[in-house]
Amino acid sequence: MVGRWNLLILALNLSIVIVLSETECPDGFNLSRRKCVDIDECEFDEDNSEGLCGNDAVCHNTFGSFHCSCEDGYRSTSGAANFSAATSVKCEDFNECLEDGGLCGPNASCFNTIPQYSCICEAGFKSTTGVESFRNGDNITCRDMDECQEENVCGQNATCINTQGSFNCVCNAGFKLKSGHQEQCEDICMIGTTICGYGTCYHGASGHYCTCHAGFTNYGHKGSRCTELNCDVFNDKISLTEEFHVARDLVKQLKESCLELTVSENPKELDGEEILKQLLSVIDNLLSGGAFKDNKKVSIFLTMVEETLRFIGPFIKAPWTAITSTHADLKLLVKKGDDFPQGTKTFSTKGAHLNISLKTAAGEPSYYPGFTTVSHLSYANLEDSADGFFSGMKRQEEQSYKINSKVVTVTVSNRNTSHLKEPVILTFDHLKQSNELSHTCVFWDSSKEGGSWSARGCSVLTSNPNYTVCSCNHLSSFAVLMALHEIEDTFELQLITWVGLSLSLICLFICILTFSLIRSIKSPRTTIHLHLCISLFIANIIFLAGISRTENRVGCAVVAGLLHFFFLAAFCWMCLEGIQLFRMVVLVFNTSFKTLYMMAGGYGVPAVIVAVSALANAKGYGTKRHCWLNLELIWSFFGPVCVIIVVNIFFFLITVWKLAQKFSSLNPDLDNLQKIKVFIITAVAQLTLLGTMWIFGCFQFEGAPIVISYLFTIFSSSQGFLLFVMHCLLSKQVREEYGKILSICCAPGKKSYSGLNSSHTSKARASKSTQDTGESRI
Numbered sequence: 001m002v003g004r005w006n007l008l009i010l011a012l013n014l015s016i017v018i019v020l021s022e023t024e025c026p027d028g029f030n031l032s033r034r035k036c037v038d039i040d041e042c043e044f045d046e047d048n049s050e051g052l053c054g055n056d057a058v059c060h061n062t063f064g065s066f067h068c069s070c071e072d073g074y075r076s077t078s079g080a081a082n083f084s085a086a087t088s089v090k091c092e093d094f095n096e097c098l099e100d101g102g103l104c105g106p107n108a109s110c111f112n113t114i115p116q117y118s119c120i121c122e123a124g125f126k127s128t129t130g131v132e133s134f135r136n137g138d139n140i141t142c143r144d145m146d147e148c149q150e151e152n153v154c155g156q157n158a159t160c161i162n163t164q165g166s167f168n169c170v171c172n173a174g175f176k177l178k179s180g181h182q183e184q185c186e187d188i189c190m191i192g193t194t195i196c197g198y199g200t201c202y203h204g205a206s207g208h209y210c211t212c213h214a215g216f217t218n219y220g221h222k223g224s225r226c227t228e229l230n231c232d233v234f235n236d237k238i239s240l241t242e243e244f245h246v247a248r249d250l251v252k253q254l255k256e257s258c259l260e261l262t263v264s265e266n267p268k269e270l271d272g273e274e275i276l277k278q279l280l281s282v283i284d285n286l287l288s289g290g291a292f293k294d295n296k297k298v299s300i301f302l303t304m305v306e307e308t309l310r311f312i313g314p315f316i317k318a319p320w321t322a323i324t325s326t327h328a329d330l331k332l333l334v335k336k337g338d339d340f341p342q343g344t345k346t347f348s349t350k351g352a353h354l355n356i357s358l359k360t361a362a363g364e365p366s367y368y369p370g371f372t373t374v375s376h377l378s379y380a381n382l383e384d385s386a387d388g389f390f391s392g393m394k395r396q397e398e399q400s401y402k403i404n405s406k407v408v409t410v411t412v413s414n415r416n417t418s419h420l421k422e423p424v425i426l427t428f429d430h431l432k433q434s435n436e437l438s439h440t441c442v443f444w445d446s447s448k449e450g451g452s453w454s455a456r457g458c459s460v461l462t463s464n465p466n467y468t469v470c471s472c473n474h475l476s477s478f479a480v481l482m483a484l485h486e487i488e489d490t491f492e493l494q495l496i497t498w499v500g501l502s503l504s505l506i507c508l509f510i511c512i513l514t515f516s517l518i519r520s521i522k523s524p525r526t527t528i529h530l531h532l533c534i535s536l537f538i539a540n541i542i543f544l545a546g547i548s549r550t551e552n553r554v555g556c557a558v559v560a561g562l563l564h565f566f567f568l569a570a571f572c573w574m575c576l577e578g579i580q581l582f583r584m585v586v587l588v589f590n591t592s593f594k595t596l597y598m599m600a601g602g603y604g605v606p607a608v609i610v611a612v613s614a615l616a617n618a619k620g621y622g623t624k625r626h627c628w629l630n631l632e633l634i635w636s637f638f639g640p641v642c643v644i645i646v647v648n649i650f651f652f653l654i655t656v657w658k659l660a661q662k663f664s665s666l667n668p669d670l671d672n673l674q675k676i677k678v679f680i681i682t683a684v685a686q687l688t689l690l691g692t693m694w695i696f697g698c699f700q701f702e703g704a705p706i707v708i709s710y711l712f713t714i715f716s717s718s719q720g721f722l723l724f725v726m727h728c729l730l731s732k733q734v735r736e737e738y739g740k741i742l743s744i745c746c747a748p749g750k751k752s753y754s755g756l757n758s759s760h761t762s763k764a765r766a767s768k769s770t771q772d773t774g775e776s777r778i
Contacts, residue, residue: 028064041066056091056115073115107142107165124165149482157185173207197367199226217261219314220269223372228415231258233307241296246285247304250278254311272315276332279308280325283379287327292385299451301385302444302477304411305377309411313373328378336371351406355425373413382407383431383479388632390481392445392452394554401453401632402433404439404482405468410475410487417475425461426470428480433465437482441470444477453481500717501540507724508537514728518737524580527595529727531602532573536720539566547627557618559627561610564637568606571644576601581655609640 025036041052042059053059053068060067060082067082070091076083083089096103096117097110104110104119120134121142127134135142145166147153148160154169161168171177172186178186181205188208189201196210199218210218212226231344254275260267283305292298312679313334321332329349335341343359348354354376362372383403386561390401405428426441448454458472515521515530539562548557576598613636614621618632629637728734 026064027625034414038063041140052085054085054090056093059085071115071480073117093759103136105136105141107144122165128480139165155184157187173205174203195225195599197225197227212262215262217267218369219261219371220267221370225368227367227369229258229262229311231255231262233303235259243300244282244286247282250275250308251284251304253278254308256400258311270312272312272317273321274313275308275312276321276323276330279305279312279629280323280328280330283328284326287379287381287385290384291381291387293388295386295389295449297449298382298386298389299445299446303446305409306411306477309375309377309409310373310413313375313411314369314371314399315415316373324543327382329378329380330375332373332375334371338370340368341364341372345374347374347376349376349406349408350380350658351431352376352408353427354408354410355427356410356412357422360420360422360424361412361414363416369413370411373411375409375411377409379407386444386453386479389452392448392454392456393440393442393481394455401440401481401483402478404437405429405480406431407444407477407479409477412475418456423471423473424475426472426478427467428470428478429467430465430480430482432482434482439463439468440481440483441468441472442473442479442481443472444479453479498544499716500721501544504718504720505537505540505544506720508533508540508720511720511724511728512537514734516735520737521731521733524598527598528573528580528602529723530575531598532570532577533720533723535566535569535573535602536723539563539570540720542566548625550622550624550627553622556622556627557563560616560621560629563627564613564621565606565610565628568609568637568640569603571641572605573602575644575648578651578655582651606640609636612636 025031028039028041029036031037037060040061040347042061051057051059052066056071056074057068058071060069066085068085068089070076070083073093073096074091076090076091076095078087080089093114095112097112101215103117106459107125108119108121111120117135119135120133121127121138124145124147125142126145127140127142129140131140144162144164146162148162153167154160158169158171158231169177169185174188176186176188176191178184178191187203189203191717195201195208196212197218198216199210199212202209202211207223209222210224210226212218215228215230216226217229218224218226222425234251257267257270286301292301309332313332316332316334319334321330321334323330323332331347331349333345333347341362344355344357346353346355356374358372358374361374362368381404386407387403393401408426408428410426430439438456439460440455441460442455443458445452445454445456457474458470458478461469461471464470470478470480472478483762511533512530515526515533542559542562546555547563549559550556613633617633620630620636622628623630728738
């Protein structure tokens with residue numbers, strides 16, 4: 001019974017549920033005919049001005065709901081493709097052209113619109129369907145338009161050439177685009193009267209051509225402008241042949257070629273590279289023969305090189321040419337074409353570098369001949385020939401110059417290079433590096449007294465011990481000079497000089513009396529010492545009396561010449577001493593010179609050197625501050641001195657070697673060998689004294705340190721005193737004679753000193769070898 005009631009209750013509940021389910025549906029559904037049917041929310045969207053999804057969005061119904069998406073050309077602010085209307089997400093326009101660079105394909109431009117975008121063909125292209133705009137996916141592309149199919153687009157004097165998206169008009173031969181008109185060609189001969197320069201323009205089948213006037217040429221290129229060609233530079237073959245006969249054939253060939261270019265309408269083509277080789281061969285021959293030592297020869301040489309390089313430049317075929325020989329290093333640039341050259345070029349040769357603007361090299365655009373050439377030539381040893389010619393330089397007091405770089409020649413096709421709008425920049429490596437030398441940029445001026453270095457138009461941009469950078473507003477041959485300065489006097493140096501020379505004069509006078517009056521010590525060697533002291537004595541007197549007497553030019557030159565002579569004589573007598581020792585040891589003992597030969601060597605040789613120096617450069621004797629040799633002539637003294645020192649060292653080395661052999665022999669003559677040993681020691685000491693003094697003297701003309709100046713002054717002023725000590729006080733025999741003289745002077749009642757009248761008895765019994773040598777041990 002209970003079970004039946006339970007089943008009844010369950011059935012009742014089920015019926016209630018069914019009834020309730022048929023009367024209520026979930027969200028998004030409506031009850032229709034007892035069924036829940038999906039509601040299309042998007043149908044009601046049309047009644048709302050903004051719609052359920054907002055502006056620029058589309059509503060999409062789903063089963064039981066709906067969602068939103070942006071229209072084409074818009075993107076949701078959340079970035080999602082679908083979004084709910086219940087959120088704050090909106091649709092905004094985006095630039096498709098930025099998103100995809102190739103959206104429109106090649107030769108088309110993309111333009112953003114709201115919404116979507118448009119593709120439009122670029123200028124010179126059109127769409128395959130003819131429409132003005134399209135979009136990706138329309139199967140439309142842009143193709144080139146052939147503008148040349150249009151009638152007379154370039155005119156009758158030009159040819160149209162189609163290009164991708166455009167076209168070009170190329171003027172026919174003999175025509176040129178008219179100024180300010182991109183598509184009009186005009187007869188070249190009608191454009192301007194200067195089209196041919198110094199010539200007449202004609203129109204031919206193959207274009208225009210120029211007929212040059214007399215004296216002008218376009219180097220065989222009929223379409224080029226005519227420029228002046230001066231063949232007179234090659235006319236002076238006579239003087240050139242006399243000075244440099246090796247250049248005769250080259251100059252003759254250049255003259256003939258030059259004349260042919262100015263008179264013939266069809267001159268033969270020259271081989272520029274071959275002429276360059278000939279030129280460098282001539283340079284090698286001339287510079288290998290030694291220094292010219294003549295400023296006129298230097299001028300002729302440089303003029304020949306400059307004119308040759310300028311003449312053959314247009315005939316060089318390669319854009320760049322580099323040729324190196326034994327004595328020359330050449331870099332040459334040739335640029336051809338109707339376009340006026342632009343930019344800057346750098347040239348590097350041995351010891352020098354050049355920076356030059358091509359506009360400077362080409363000249364004025366209105367006279368541009370259709371080519372530009374630049375040559376940069378560095379000489380290996382021309383500084384030896386061109387050194388010493390400084391008459392064009394403005395010197396400071398006691399200042400001289402010396403070349404301290406390689407000499408270079410710069411030429412260009414531009415004929416007007418006397419004053420350039422843009423300067424050329426030259427960098428020179430120094431031949432001698434020093435922190436204490438000042439440098440000057442110079443060029444070779446052939447118009448200055450036959451030829452001289454001049455600083456006109458050139459300035460130093462920067463300089464250091466290794467190189468100098470120069471700026472010059474004209475072209476020629478260039479170099480860098482270093483300024484040399486004589487030592488400046490100070491009170492301390494003057495005091496040392498006067499005190500030292502006064503003491504030396506007293507000591508030299510005692511030496512002269514000793515070697516001339518004491519007969520017991522007379523020998524060939526003491527004769528040499530006597531004349532050495534006489535030379536130094538006279539030189540020191542002249543120095544004290546006249547070294548500063550510069551008010552009289554002639555008198556000062558005489559003083560300088562006498563000092564030159566007597567100082568050289570002192571070294572010559574010192575050289576004779578070395579030769580005398582050599583003869584005594586190496587040849588035969590006790591061998592001596594004849595007095596006449598010694599006088600010829602001691603005084604004749606210096607007289608010849610001074611005479612030759614005076615004839616070669618008389619102005620070299622005397623300076624503005626001292627009556628001594630100027631810096632241009634100073635090596636007429638230092639040169640012989642160096643030779644004498646080297647010769648004496650050679651003789652002393654051989655003498656010492658032979659003396660050592662004699663000491664090692666079985667039966668040596670120890671007495672004579674010992675004396676010769678002493679002689680060698682004193683001779684070497686004497687050479688060291690005088691040689692050291694003038695070694696320090698060599699460094700007095702280039703801003704020497706003050707310590708060198710003091711050492712030179714001390715050695716030079718005290719040499720008489722040191723010679724007295726070496727040859728008199730340190731000689732036992734001389735000291736003995738001095739002792740006898742003093743004993744007689746102190747005891748007047750005794751017999752007179754026999755040494756002043758006749759040889760002492762003991763000396764008479766001395767051996768002949770002792771008399772010849774005349775000295776005892778130290």
